[in-house]
Amino acid sequence: MLMPELSIADDGFRLDGRPFRIISGSLHYFRIHPEQWADRLHKARLMGLNTVDVYVPWNLHQPHRDGPLVLDEGLDLPRFLDLAAAEGLCVLLRPGPYICAEWEAGGLPAWLLVDPDVRLRTSDPRYQKPVEQFFELLLPHIRPRLATAGGPVVAVQVENEYGASGLRDRAHLDHLVTLLRSGGVDVPLFTSDQARDLADGGIPGVLRTVNFGRGAGEHLRTLREHQPRGPLMCGEFWAGWFDRWGGGHKTRRDEEVRDTLDEILAAGASVNIYMFHGGTNFGFTNGANDKGHYRPTVTSYDYDAPLDEAGDPTGKYRLFRETIARYADVPEEPVPSAGAKLTLRGIRLPERASLLAQAGALGGPTRRAERPLSMEELGQAFGFVLYETELPAAGDGVLCFGEVRDRAQVLVDGQPVGTLERENREQAIGLRSPAAGARLTVLVENQGRVNYGAGLRDGKGLVGPVTFNEQPLSDWTSTPLPLDALGALSFSSAAAGTGPVFHRGTFEVAAPADTFLHLPGWTKGNVWVNGFALGRYWSRGPQHSLYVPGPVLRAGANEIVVLELHGTRAGVVDFRDAPDLGPAE
Ligand code: GLA
Numbered sequence: 346m347l348m349p350e351l352s353i354a355d356d357g358f359r360l361d362g363r364p365f366r367i368i369s370g371s372l373h374y375f376r377i378h379p380e381q382w383a384d385r386l387h388k389a390r391l392m393g394l395n396t397v398d399v400y401v402p403w404n405l406h407q408p409h410r411d412g413p414l415v416l417d418e419g420l421d422l423p424r425f426l427d428l429a430a431a432e433g434l435c436v437l438l439r440p441g442p443y444i445c446a447e448w449e450a451g452g453l454p455a456w457l458l459v460d461p462d463v464r465l466r467t468s469d470p471r472y473q474k475p476v477e478q479f480f481e482l483l484l485p486h487i488r489p490r491l492a493t494a495g496g497p498v499v500a501v502q503v504e505n506e507y508g509a510s511g512l513r514d515r516a517h518l519d520h521l522v523t524l525l526r527s528g529g530v531d532v533p534l535f536t537s538d539q540a541r542d543l544a545d546g547g548i549p550g551v552l553r554t555v556n557f558g559r560g561a562g563e564h565l566r567t568l569r570e571h572q573p574r575g576p577l578m579c580g581e582f583w584a585g586w587f588d589r590w591g592g593g594h595k596t597r598r599d600e601e602v603r604d605t606l607d608e609i610l611a612a613g614a615s616v617n618i619y620m621f622h623g624g625t626n627f628g629f630t631n632g633a634n635d636k637g638h639y640r641p642t643v644t645s646y647d648y649d650a651p652l653d654e655a656g657d658p659t660g661k662y663r664l665f666r667e668t669i670a671r672y673a674d675v676p677e678e679p680v681p682s683a684g685a686k687l688t689l690r691g692i693r694l695p696e697r698a699s700l701l702a703q704a705g706a707l708g709g710p711t712r713r714a715e716r717p718l719s720m721e722e723l724g725q726a727f728g729f730v731l732y733e734t735e736l737p738a739a740g741d742g743v744l745c746f747g748e749v750r751d752r753a754q755v756l757v758d759g760q761p762v763g764t765l766e767r768e769n770r771e772q773a774i775g776l777r778s779p780a781a782g783a784r785l786t787v788l789v790e791n792q793g794r795v796n797y798g799a800g801l802r803d804g805k806g807l808v809g810p811v812t813f814n815e816q817p818l819s820d821w822t823s824t825p826l827p828l829d830a831l832g833a834l835s836f837s838s839a840a841a842g843t844g845p846v847f848h849r850g851t852f853e854v855a856a857p858a859d860t861f862l863h864l865p866g867w868t869k870g871n872v873w874v875n876g877f878a879l880g881r882y883w884s885r886g887p888q889h890s891l892y893v894p895g896p897v898l899r900a901g902a903n904e905i906v907v908l909e910l911h912g913t914r915a916g917v918v919d920f921r922d923a924p925d926l927g928p929a930e
Pocket of ligand 1: 444445446447505506556581586587
């Protein structure tokens with residue numbers, strides 16, 4: 346389908362010259378199993394959306410500084426855009442390169458942090474150069490999909506809520522505009538900011554949009570003050586919210602957000618609902634917030650959105666559809682019903698593999714240095730780092746860390762001693778060294794890099810000196826454990842010791858369908874089903890189940906691997922037909 350072009354007039358948008366209102370919703374292809382993209386896009390159109398809004402995660406697309414761009418499977422952005430076009434949807438593309446989004450480091454690649462001085466999101470050439478390279482790799486895939494070339498991408502966002510960064514580097518914003526324009530992006534550009542940041546985030550000659558969750562009238566008026574002419578648009582209407590470990594499950598009342606949507610549409614404004622469908626922070630991809638206190642985001646990005654994490658329409662979906670229908674044509678097809686769900690209870694995981702015993706085979710290469718090396722120095726983006734050295738003497742003592750980023754499990758001669766969490770500002774632990782030369786092991790988890798605010802530069806691993814009874818510990822080994830492939834693990838039914846253990850089991854599926862993995866009596870860790878990384882679980886909650894997309898399963902035998910960092914009561918899991926995201930707050 347040849348898609349029409351968007352233009353900006355004094356009194357609103359035009360699509361191929363005719364007045365047009367953007368009714369959009371956000372969904373992130375990188376948070377959805379690729380075999381479900383078409384389904385989610387279809388349901389977007391059925392709710393009455395004419396547009397979808399999509400971020401691009403630089404960190405996944407360019408895992409290494411010198412490229413190439415990864416565009417396969419779940420990262421096949423060209424395919425996603427083509428599916429949107431096939432559904433007749435326009436696309437607002439937000440290529441960042443900083444995207445926030447509760448996504449690891451707001452999408453900035455970990456390798457950017459190797460240079461201790463790079464000033465992120467500024468005109469610092471150490472930041473600009475890699476951004477140029479990224480856009481050079483990315484834009485050739487976007488150009489043929491711009492509306493001006495017959496594709497679905499009608500507009501492109503510059504940066505993301507730059508006004509909130511406090512950085513005020515106009516040259517940085519100008520540089521991004523120049524890169525997009527010289528890279529052939531000839532559709533309208535826009536910025537999005539919260540109302541209080543509109544002055545700092547805007548770029549002369551670029552359309553401004555305003556982000557909010559409530560108070561539509563007031564925020565749209567503020568936008569009008571900053572932009573006397575042109576379309577009014579809410580760039581992110583927050584219809585739900587995200588959760589953090591240890592907090593409650595955030596929801597927003599259906600009727601309340603319906604009324605705000607109505608207010609936006611009644612004002613004649615365009616809108617982008619954030620999120621239309623949130624999806625999942627699979628693997629290690631969640632971000633964290635740090636407003637003086639490090640708070641990692643959970644695995645589910647359900648967001649209390651109109652389409653839930655499993656792609657089923659909620660009460661909000663129905664209310665939004667009715668509301669949109671009062672202002673625009675909505676397809677006549679009925680609201681899709683919920684998809685089939687699979688239930689399988691009492692799956693045993695009888696095989697085990699000790700993480701510490703098999704770390705050498707699993708990760709690496711191990712590097713030796715006077716001090717513990719950071720995850721970034723090890724060339725690693727996600728996962729864990731295993732640090733080891735020897736304790737100098739026998740006896741009681743206090744082990745002190747400069748900083749733990751973000752969670753350290755301490756073991757002496759293979760026996761767990763305790764855990765330190767950055768979230769709790771823990772930096773010291775008492776322990777007994779059995780002998781001079783006792784083995785000190787510190788397994789450090791990257792719980793997700795900060796994606797918003799001043800703490801964006803969030804290097805991982807052990808930072809600063811480590812001391813035992815005030816004596817610096819030296820001669821460390823640092824072993825990267827990215828856990829991006831588990832094929833080297835060898836499992837057996839023998840006991841695997843008291844440290845972190847991989848548990849493996851198999852189960853039969855007759856007809857693959859979506860399901861939710863519940864881990865009663867398990868403590869904390871990560872799960873893979875048929876090699877697909879479902880994400881992190883934690884008894885701390887609020888989330889107590891993990892979404893398993895149907896396409897991950899197959900008819901016949903399936904494999905589940907759980908890395909349990911502490912211990913499990915019974916070593917049994919359930920696949921159930923409903924999630925447990927915790928009590929609503
Ligand atoms: C801002 C950002 C988004 C997201 C939301 C909160 O609006 O632009 O990327 O982080 O906040 O979910």
